[in-house]
Amino acid sequence: MSIERDGLSITVECDGAGCTDYLLVDSEFFGDVLQKIKDNGWKSKKQDGEWYHFCPECQQKMGL
Numbered sequence: 001m002s003i004e005r006d007g008l009s010i011t012v013e014c015d016g017a018g019c020t021d022y023l024l025v026d027s028e029f030f031g032d033v034l035q036k037i038k039d040n041g042w043k044s045k046k047q048d049g050e051w052y053h054f055c056p057e058c059q060q061k062m063g064l
Contacts, residue, residue, distance in 0.1 A: 002053050016058025
């Protein structure tokens with residue numbers, strides 16, 4: 001899973017192969033996470049019932 005909660009913050013990790021990029025959102029509300037994903041140019045994609053998140057660099061590599 002690429003989203004982890006830690007107290008009052010949420011970390012979204014890029015699911016691109018070998019990528020170590022992540023977003024740290026200082027909020028406990030998932031709506032804030034979705035907004036930060038959009039604001040930073042990340043994309044979310046549902047595949048086989050699971051959500052995956054990709055940073056702009058990985059999107060370019062994958063042609064998304």
